Amino acid sequence: MLSTSLFPAGITGNSSLLACISASGSLQRIFWPFVDGGQHLGILKTGLLLPDNQTIWLDDPAWAVRQYYLPGSAVFVTELAHPGLEVSVSQHDFCLPHLDVFCRWLKITNLRPGSLAGRLVIYMSLNIDESVQYDGMYIENNLLVQHRRRVFAGLTIPGRVLSGFHCGRRHTPSDPWAPALRGEFWGGRDNIKEGAAALAWELGPLQSGQTEDFPVLLLFAENARQLADLLDRAASTPAGELFQETLDYWRTFLTGTPQPPEHVSIFAPSLMVMKLLSEKKTGASIAAPEFDPAFQASGGYGYCWPRDGLYVALALDLAGKHQEAADFYRFCRRVLNPDGSFHQRYFVDGSWGSSWGQQRDQVGAVLWGCAAHYRLTGDRTFLEEIWPLVQSGAEHIRQSLGEDFLPAPSMDLWEDQFGQSTYTAAACSGGLAAASFLADTMGEEQQAADWRSAARNIRQAVLDRLWSPSRQSFVRGRRHNPHSCYLDERLDSAVLGLCFPFALLPPDHPLMQKTVAALESCLWNHSAGGLHRYEGDGYAGGNPWVLLTLWLAIYHTLAGHPARARELLGWAENNASPTGLLPEQIHKDKGGPAWVLPLNWSHAMYVLAALALAGRYNFSSLEFRV
Template structure:
């Protein structure tokens, strides 16, 4: 049995309580509940057919090696995912439909089998489930509940009951893989382990006839809640749950702002973005997840299933443009709970507001949140919202003022937005400018003239610092950072080249090494202008910076824009959001044809199921990393509305 889960997935489904990630074969790789960020519970869920005197074992139809050929796509304008599996030799087609019913604590896996042959056919449908509840294989139990006709998995206060409105004909609680693979479940009732199996016999299915077996995964905080959710799932035919869910998603899309263009491809991606945004917004807390987790063991990255304030500020601005302001409202209610007592916001958080694994504070995170709050206020004009966030804005702005370096006027060293370096970053400075300017506007709204003047003056010190220290004439670009912390060998090499270097000694006597300037070209330099407005788009320095960014960061051959010159993360590929960031600047500078070129590139590199990844392989042009990335979809939505506002559609 294949144990590894892929980094790249093909689809997500859910209802903002559940979030599931799926492959194009229909295999469910991960399932989150009751929050969409943590914890994840699925080890393996497999399904297949066992034919007596057939292949010698179960033919798992979520696996191409068993002879199945798959076609996968979303049901249009919904978060319902359908996979059709046809076998090269077996006379059965299997259609799997996955969705979570909105407002309910159960996920539906609807299986329909059709006899495509000329003779009646008999088989067993096998369903194997292995749970690693709360991402832990310890202290799990699985049992068969005869009254509910269900396999129940549980650990601590997480219970998952699996059953169907069709009464099963076989089951096994514990040590079930080999039995399921050989079509011989043994009827054991309970084990302190992680897996179980169920089967349904289909006898003499006539040529052309079909049979549907819905399988429900119902969740609860104890067995009674879980079994009650399963009973509710069984209380209606799955066709009714499908119709209700489909109607919900159609109404959700219809209530949003219409796509600002009639171009069919753009409209399709816009609708998919709307639907994806809802799945990424946690119903329980209002927080927004950056991406469904795909590297939970941190083998190639530091994890994505968290909320970053920076990502969220871009995302909520896009939500407002798309008419999904209620999600924005709920997010900022959550953001108030995640603020530290000193007014800062840390790098990233779990959706319950607790601190996620971190590399240290990034000043652009909290600054972006304050900026995003003001953008939301400008969009809604809601004084109630402004009153609600004002205490957090005031604390946040006061904190940002304390970070300004009296020597440069820029925010003191922190981690950069890519979470790789410590310095006085130009992008962080731009975000702090945006945050302080937004805070000053809130203060004006509150009649707090002294605070407004103080924060406006602080923002002016940041922009003056960028003017005085931020531009690199040698490269016709702004510096990426000042006072960059480096390894000792980098420090010595820079000193030998005659560059400005210095060291610092901490209170405990530890020495750190620094270079005065970081000249690397980075897409985030565009943030000085868009979205934060510290430097006007038409400023000659900004225009030169954008041109250098495009020249140095465009990937030869495949196209697209990578993050920065010497990027090696996940292979050093072009990113969707960076390419669209350049489109944003081109729009702001009136270069609409250039912007449309970058938009076209991003759209051309969506996945087959219409999702935008983080990265595109620099050689093949295929999806390379993280599917879907919420920030990528946000940048797409912002791009099309920016073009529309300029009359370019």
């Protein structure tokens, strides 16, 4: 298990540039030109060099830290106070909405009774595209540049003249780290391979109570000329205007979204997370900022799964963000395989990610989402654009049905079992029902009839083959191995998909009611609360999942149990990070984030649960009857 310190305290970005900030306020990871990569951060440390001291880095544990988002924005604030130094630092981290520039706006305040003078120090050594090979580094006109192939990163403080600098090679005698601690800057202007630089700017003198601003810019471009142009554009605008432009962008994005119920605390932050993790150039959304690129404890999270993406797109659609939702379905149209299937997961540019099996549920889920988007918007141009996806995807599912009328075996949505899962059957039936609705709209009567018949057959097969009389519940599915096929009678929370979103069964259907009762009896965590995935789940410690608990909240809202739904929504809020980010899992014994932060799917389910509870949208209008 990896340490939870790998998970960010906050994220910010512009839907192509994505930055992760640690609990100490350090820049932890930064991704560009896409939200999934490359990842370029090696080391970026900020410190103060004061008289009679060595450089004190701002991530030193002696600093007291407070962190939060400015309301209605992706501006992440870290407030630092050092009682020994009698100095406070306010750090506002944000990315410019329309320029690939990360801004760290530092405000340093003298808390001493007398004056204060010193230096601001930054040490930077990037691992461009996660590599220490072939990079170059140089300083020119108060701008530090580190580059490798088609990535040029520049760091500067506009309007400030460097008072000291040195470029060297990390882990060698020329490394400027140790000299910078002592306040020594040797003046080297360039380096090749594993570049490292220390930069200094004069601070003060500040009178007691006085504050000085340092807007540090980290810029990304494809070549030196583009970097220079980008710097000209960013540096020509005062930091306060860049800050206000960013605030206005986010507040405009959140304007017009449905108002959630009272006391729902992380609705707007959830929309912000979904926007940050959606790539604006392609429409793809990633599961989470990548934290495990070496696959030490997982298969990685910085990828787009059509499965997760459906719930993110649906939440955006219901929150009135139709363009972002449509862009996701257009991405799905572009990456669909010729046979109507999806690869398991993708990089956001559409190239294949590593995988361990096909997930047929993703096809059905995306078909359902396309129809939901059309029903919400009535956008005929969109329908005509994605119609080839609908035709290919629906036929892929229909042709996969066996004599048992269940979809052919594939990996389940949890990606750890090969067979005919109940969730996959629900997604495929719901997807075919949605496709038949779209076919009717397009005047394709025969296709509509074929897909409607197939959807009915899958639904009946679920009732006939995936219900367990002994468990009084729908169960995980039929498991396949080279020698046999048998009913896996373990309970699995994913069967909630039978009701929402795919509507094979209404919430008041007796079998659905019995299933939910069984899930809450067997999979509820009685120490920290929350719903586990399935019986015997040991992944990442076998903890309760936030998205499943919120899925249960949606069911209870649809079933007419708002008090229970509100209780479950509150549980999710109570187990968010201190800055309002939702994890994949919470610790099974003590609560609080345990694994993956933030998880896009968790935030999507929070938005869906909040909207359902508020009655802001009639979810039954998204049912596609067969």
